[in-house]
Amino acid sequence: MRKLSKYEKETIINWNEGETIASIYTFNASLKRRLEDFSRKYPLLCRLERSTPEGSVTYVMDKSRLSIRLVPPYSEERLAAARxxxxxxxxxVIQTEEKIA
Structure with a gap:
């Protein structure tokens, strides 16, 4: 078993319109903890389906419990207020290079 690069450690969220479940495959430590906590709290809605020696997990959950949050960029006014x-x-104050969109 070789060590995977960060590029290879992906997260895949998969569902379709015909079923009520979503599948989440991830290496992300934070997401794994959140899914583990959720599955312990709500075992009828979320369960661990598979765990690999490389460190990935696959959870299956009720897709109505899953949401995707899109966060718009901060306005200049909000950035100025935060500064x-x-x-x-x-x-x-830490100076950083301007992000490329």
Whole structure:
């Protein structure tokens, strides 16, 4: 068993319009913890289907419990307000290169 690169450690969320379940395959540690917690709390809605030695898990869950949240970019006004708040409350300002959209 070889170590996988970060590129190979993917997350795949799959469902179709004909079924009521969604399948989630992931290596992401945060998502794995959230799915594990959810499946313990709601075993009728979510269950672990498979776990691999490489570190991936596959969960099957009721797709009505799954949502995708799209977050728009912050406005210049909100960024300016956040910068001002950080300066007033002693947060360190870190200069970064502008992100490429």
């Amino acid at each position: 001002e708040y950080a300066k007033e409350h002693g947060f360190q």
